[in-house]
Amino acid sequence: MWHNPGLPRYVFAMDSINTLFLLSGSLIALSILASRLSSVVGLPLLLIFLGLGMLAGEEGVLGIQFDDYSLAFLIGHLALAMILLDGGLRTRLKTFRVGFKPALSLATLGVFVTSAVVGLFAMWIFELTLVQGLLVGAIVGSTDAAAVFSMLSGQGVNLNERVGATLEIESGTNDPMAIFLTLMLVELLVGEIGGIGETVLFFFSQFGFGTLIGLGAGWLIAKLLRTLDLAPGLYSLLALALGFCVFGLTSAIGGSGFLAIYLTGLMIGNQPGRHLNFILPVHDGLAWLSQIGLFLVLGLLVTPTEVLDYALPAGLVALVLIFVARPLAVLLAIRPFFRFRWREIGFISWVGLRGAVPIVLAIFPVIGGVENAALYFNVAFAVVLFSLLIQGGTLSMMARWTKVEVPVGVEPNRRGPLGVLPENDFEMFVYKVENESLDDVPIRLLRFPSGALISALFRQHVMLHPKGSTRLKLEDVVCVIGRPGDLPALNRLFDGGAKLKRERAFFGTFTLDGEALMSDVAAAYGLTLSPGEREMSLGAFVALRVGGHPVVGDDVGWHGFEWVVSEMEGNRVTKVGLRLYH
C-alpha cells in the first residue's frame, strides 16, 4: 500500500535529508511567522498555510514536485489523530450540559443531510452516478471548529455557551461520521461492500467499538496518568503514545479510530490533576504542528491549475453547501428538538467551516483506486478554499450581527499552579492594576475572596511587601495566591471601568440573586404573577421562561425589563441581570 513512485526512499542520501530539513523547517517557520498576518489581515490561518504550501509546490516559487498521495494520506491520519486528541483534551465535560445533544444531532442527522444535499447537487452538475455524487457530499460533510475558535478568540469574540459548546462538540464528533460515510461509499464504489446488512454492520462496528474503546481506554489512561509520577516532559508523550495505541487498536478491530482518540482525549482532559498542566501546552503545540503540517502538505499535493479546471462547478458546490445544505441541515437537526433562538441557528449555519478533514478524506478515493479520483480531490480542495474565504473571513462580523457574543471580563495576565497539592491546587495569578478605581486604595479595603491573598506587589521593578495599609497604584503588578474558584471575584476586582460598563450594558444595571423568591421580586417591582410562580426562585423562573438549558447571556423580556441570565452554576441560574429600557 505504501509503495510510492514520487519519492524513492532508497536514495535518501545526506543531500536529500539536508534538503528535507531545510525545506520543512523553513516552511513551518514561515507558516508560524505568517500566522501573525492572520490577526492583522483577518485572513483565516489555514488559508495562509495552504497558500504557503501551494507557493512551495510544483506551480509555485519553489516548484517542489510532490504527488505522493500515500505519504499525504499517512500524514493526514497522523495529523487528524493529534488534532482530535487535542480537541478532546480541551473540551470540558461541563459544556456537554448544553452542547452534547444538539451536537450529536448535527454530527449524525446534520452530516447526512449536508452530504445528501451536496451529493445530489454534485451528481447533477458533474453528471455522476448517485453513489459518486454522494461521495462528494460525504467528503465535504464535516466541519472544523478548531479553525473557528482560533479565529474568534484571535479577534476577541466570546460565544455564548450554547453556541460555543454545540459547535465545538459537533466538530469533534462529526469527523468520524464523515469518515465513515466516505469509507463506506468508497468501498461501495470499488465493490468491497455488498448489501445493506454489511453496511449496517460496518456502521455499528465503527461507532460501537469507537465509543467503547475510546471511553474505556481513555478512562484507564486518565487514571494511569494521574497516579504515575513522571518527569514533567513525559506526561504529554505518554498521553500521545497511548492515544495512538487506542487509535490503532480500534481501527484494527473495525472501529473508528478517530472517534476513539477524540473520546480518549476527552477522558484524559477531564480528569483533574497536575499532569494536565504538563500535557495541555505540549498538545496545543502538537495540534498546531499538525494543522500547519497537514495544510502545507495538502497545499504541496494539489496542482493549482487542476483545481482551477474545476473552479466553476466546485464553486457552485461550495455555494450550495454554504447557503443551502448547511442551513437546511442545521435547521432539521436542531429546530425540531432543541430550544435555540433563530439568530443562534443562523450563526451555527454560517459557521459550518470546512477545514482539513475534507481534503484528507478526498485522498481516500485516490488510495482506494476509485475511478475519476482526481475529481473528488480537486472539488474538495476548492470547496474548502471557498468555505475558508467566504465563511472564515466573515466570522466575527457574523457573531456580532447575530448577537451570540457574551462579553468577557478581565483575566489574570498570567497564571500557573503552585504544585503543592495534587488536587484543587493553589495557583498564582498575576494581575496588573489597570482599574482606576483601585488607584490609591489600601489593600485591606479590597473585597478579596477569603481564601486568596496578595503575596507580592511589584512597583517599577521593585518588589514590595504588601501589608493591609499598602495603597495600590496604577501599573502595579500584583501576585495573588488563590484557587481557581476565587477567579470570578478576583477578575471582577481587577476589572477596569470600561469593561464593567460594557458588561452592565449587556447584563443590565442591576443584578439579582437567583435564589430570591419571585414573590419578593414581584413586590419590589410591582409584577403580576400566577399563584404557582410566587413560590419559585427567580433563577428557576427565568430558566423556565428561557426554556431548555439556559446559558449565560440568555434574556427574556417581561414586565418592561429584560431579564438576563448573568451567572450559572451547573444547571442553576445564580445571578439574573435586570436590563432597563431607556
Added chain:
Amino acid sequence: MNLQAILPPERTLFDVPGGSKKRVLEFFSTFIAQNTPSLDSQEVFSRLIGRERLGSTGIGSGVAIPHARDPHCKAPLAGFLKLADAVDFDAVDGEPVDLVFVLLVPEEADDTHLALLGQVAGMMNDAEVRHRLRQSESQRELHEILLEAIQRQNDESA
C-alpha cells in the same frame, strides 16, 4: 416624570457619615421621614433593605442606587447621598460605595419607576459625572452637578 423635579436641593446630602450599608439606609430612611411627613421611616427602611436582599443595588464604580416602592409614597421622590467614607455595599464589582442615589416610588407607578431607574443608571454610568461628584465640596455644588448631569442625560435621550 423628570428627575429634576423630584430631587430638590435639600435632599442632596453632602458628607453623610457612612459606617455600613445598613447604617446608610437607616440614615436615609430617618431623614426622608422627617423631610416628607407622610412617610414612615421603618416602612421605608424595610422596603429598601428588602430590595437589597434580592441582590445589591451597588452597580459598581462606587455607585449604589437603592430603590423601592412604598405604599405611603404619593409621588416619586429621590435623594442623593455623598458619603464621607465609602462603605461596603456588596456591589457587583466588590468596590466600596460612596455615591448613593435613592429612589422611592408609589406602589402604582410601575412604568415611572423603571423610567426613573433607567435615567439614574444612565447618568451614574458616566465616569465624568462620578468624578465631578466626588470632587465637589458643598451640598450646593453637588446639587448643581446632579441637575446638570440630569439635563445632559435628557438632552441626549431627547
